[in-house]
Amino acid sequence: MRNEAVYEGIRELRESGINGVLATVVGLRGSSPGALGSKMLIARDGRTWGTVGGGCVDGQVYAELNEVIATERPKTFTLDLSENDDPDHGLICGGQVEVFLEPIVTTHLIICGSGHIAHSLADLAQKLDFEVSVMDDRKRFLNAERYPGCRLLLGDFEDLLANHTAPEGAYVAIVTRGHRYDQECLEWALAQANPHYIGLVGSRSKIHAIVKRAADKGHRPEDLAKVRAPIGLDLGSVTVEEIAVSIAAELVAVRRRGPDASRTLENPGSLSDREQKLQRAPSPLRVKVSPSATPAPSVKVRLKPEAEGPAPAPEAQQAPSPAPAEEAEAGAPSETSS
Numbered sequence: 001m002r003n004e005a006v007y008e009g010i011r012e013l014r015e016s017g018i019n020g021v022l023a024t025v026v027g028l029r030g031s032s033p034g035a036l037g038s039k040m041l042i043a044r045d046g047r048t049w050g051t052v053g054g055g056c057v058d059g060q061v062y063a064e065l066n067e068v069i070a071t072e073r074p075k076t077f078t079l080d081l082s083e084n085d086d087p088d089h090g091l092i093c094g095g096q097v098e099v100f101l102e103p104i105v106t107t108h109l110i111i112c113g114s115g116h117i118a119h120s121l122a123d124l125a126q127k128l129d130f131e132v133s134v135m136d137d138r139k140r141f142l143n144a145e146r147y148p149g150c151r152l153l154l155g156d157f158e159d160l161l162a163n164h165t166a167p168e169g170a171y172v173a174i175v176t177r178g179h180r181y182d183q184e185c186l187e188w189a190l191a192q193a194n195p196h197y198i199g200l201v202g203s204r205s206k207i208h209a210i211v212k213r214a215a216d217k218g219h220r221p222e223d224l225a226k227v228r229a230p231i232g233l234d235l236g237s238v239t240v241e242e243i244a245v246s247i248a249a250e251l252v253a254v255r256r257r258g259p260d261a262s263r264t265l266e267n268p269g270s271l272s273d274r275e276q277k278l279q280r281a282p283s284p285l286r287v288k289v290s291p292s293a294t295p296a297p298s299v300k301v302r303l304k305p306e307a308e309g310p311a312p313a314p315e316a317q318q319a320p321s322p323a324p325a326e327e328a329e330a331g332a333p334s335e336t337s338s
């Protein structure tokens with residue numbers, strides 16, 4: 001199969017959580033290397049599969065790699081090979097090649113625990129384009145029927161944590177059924193390679209105790225300070241589904257605005273260039289009317305006359321008596337009233 005190695009490489013990147021860029025030749029003009037539809041995959045760690053023509057064409061894909069991954073937006077470039085001719089090395093093409101680049105970015109979410117919150121969160125996270133893995137020791141809770149489309153990590157927590165490594169930059173949501181497992185999962189998450197997010201469910205007293213024990217075991221204060229606890233944005237959530245929504249919203253906030261986004265979004269974090277442009281865009285609800293626009297024609301409405309009869313005598317109007325000062329103050333709304 002053509003480009004078979006490239007497709008296999010995409011599968012490897014998605015499983016490992018390593019980002020990359022897929023390049024495809026979508027246009028050719030004149031004499032150009034490669035063929036229409038040729039593909040090349042470049043992983044962020046430097047591995048490559050396939051080629052889009054070699055030489056300066058592949059080199060331009062390398063040059064665009066970091067930008068495409070950082071923005072998570074596809075782009076197209078056109079390379080004029082006549083400007084890059086290199087007779088000394090046999091490159092005399094004189095044509096043009098157009099290459100389409102698309103990011104291969106896999107965001108992994110590992111949910112520790114498979115109870116009610118985990119069940120609702122897994123469904124939401126998959127819809128938000130997270131690759132979801134769920135970890136627990138209870139088969140009656142952790143199964144393909146309850147978690148379709150998720151990677152299931154079933155076994156004793158101690159064994160799972162000792163033998164499983166999270167992809168670099170993974171998101172970890174800790175929502176187990178007990179303090180002991182929360183403690184073990186938190187310390188495991190802190191030991192992973194550059195976790196992008198660690199969230200811990202629980203009351204403030206429970207969180208304080210777990211974090212303190214982790215500090216006593218030697219985990220650095222700056223790493224513990226990155227733990228988002230209580231987990232989720234402060235939406236006033238009450239039900240299981242609402243808590244799952246608050247966690248999913250926090251995952252999106254961290255992914256789009258960075259780890260500095262606060263639980264209340266009082267500190268919203270930073271936006272990408274594209275997101276800043278979207279915020280500055282005019283609202284579709286605001287319509288600017290040109291001063292020279294022709295005013296709408298006025299419409300005259302003729303009211304149907306009422307039945308004839310003697311007009312009622314006007315009622316005598318009496319000016320209201322001023323209310324006492326105390327009563328007026330009591331009835332006036334205060335600035336602090338809601």
